Amino acid sequence: MKIEFSPIGFVRMDIERVPRHWTISDAEGTIVIDEQFREGLRDIQAGQRIVVLFYFHQSPCFTKDFLVQVPPQRAEHLGVFSICSPIRPNPLGMSVVEVLGVEGSIIRIKGLDMMDGTPVLDMKPYRERE
Amino acid sequence: MKIEFSPIGFVRMDIERVPRHWTISDAEGTIVIDEQFREGLRDIQAGQRIVVLFYFHQSPCFTKDFLVQVPPQRAEHLGVFSICSPIRPNPLGMSVVEVLGVEGSIIRIKGLDMMDGTPVLDMKPYRERE
Numbered sequence: 001m002k003i004e005f006s007p008i009g010f011v012r013m014d015i016e017r018v019p020r021h022w023t024i025s026d027a028e029g030t031i032v033i034d035e036q037f038r039e040g041l042r043d044i045q046a047g048q049r050i051v052v053l054f055y056f057h058q059s060p061c062f063t064k065d066f067l068v069q070v071p072p073q074r075a076e077h078l079g080v081f082s083i084c085s086p087i088r089p090n091p092l093g094m095s096v097v098e099v100l101g102v103e104g105s106i107i108r109i110k111g112l113d114m115m116d117g118t119p120v121l122d123m124k125p126y127r128e129r130e
Numbered sequence: 131m132k133i134e135f136s137p138i139g140f141v142r143m144d145i146e147r148v149p150r151h152w153t154i155s156d157a158e159g160t161i162v163i164d165e166q167f168r169e170g171l172r173d174i175q176a177g178q179r180i181v182v183l184f185y186f187h188q189s190p191c192f193t194k195d196f197l198v199q200v201p202p203q204r205a206e207h208l209g210v211f212s213i214c215s216p217i218r219p220n221p222l223g224m225s226v227v228e229v230l231g232v233e234g235s236i237i238r239i240k241g242l243d244m245m246d247g248t249p250v251l252d253m254k255p256y257r258e259r260e
Contacts, residue, residue: 001137002134003135003137003249004133004134005134005135005220006131006132007131008220023257023258023260024260036194037219039209040209040211040219041209041211042198042209043209044209044211053183053222064166064169067167067170068172078173079173081167081170081180081252082172082174083255084255084257089136089138089170089252090136090183090251090252092135094181094224096259119131122219122222123211124214127153127214129152129153129154129226130154
């Protein structure tokens with residue numbers, strides 16, 4: 001079973017050293033959304049937090065050698081589904097970022113941990129359990 | 131640009147009425163992971179919360195008519211990226227569930243809002259900002 005997606009836009013940021021993880025990032029950048037989806041952005045507002053789902057486009061192919069990995073800054077072997085490594089069976093990334101503003105089809109965001117050029121697949125409102 | 135994924139497993143649950151959203155769900159079920167990825171589950175433990183990324187496999191094709199939708203239980207039009215509708219440009223779902231236990235390649239979970247048979251694409255540890 002093959003599932004096919006296409007980017008809805010791309011991350012743009014010009015920071016040389018991308019933060020390791022969104023939970024510790026204050027980096028700013030933009031998501032440039034394809035014009036065809038612009039109307040879908042109309043209720044995204046400054047100050048909100050959103051979930052961004054993206055494609056780790058520079059990850060090497062996943063093999064069984066990556067089922068257990070030693071993440072940077074942790075001296076232990078951990079199963080791939082317990083870490084946020086970009087090398088995963090399906091190289092999907094998820095970050096929660098803060099919206100600084102929306103201008104047309106460009107969203108300015110804070111708290112990035114994606115590389116410049118990262119393909120964005122989806123954006124959702126951030127929710128917690130009620 | 132086309133991005134291709136394959137399921138790492140499938141959701142199994144036999145509740146007739148699937149809860150509307152994980153934030154209000156106590157439904158229980160399982161994720162049955164493909165045997166080839168079993169070793170990647172070794173550090174998932176009962177009591178943890180995990181992020182599950184999945185494919186809305188029964189969604190109709192997305193067209194521009196779905197850029198703005200009226201979600202159930204909310205009498206307002208909202209842009210698709212501000213709601214959790216299964217009808218999205220890339221039909222990706224994200225739920226945060228509680229792990230009840232792991233037996234072999236089967237994860238028992240609580241807090242589901244996915245239909246039986248939903249293809250699972252990825253699982254990650256749940257994290258909040260530090």
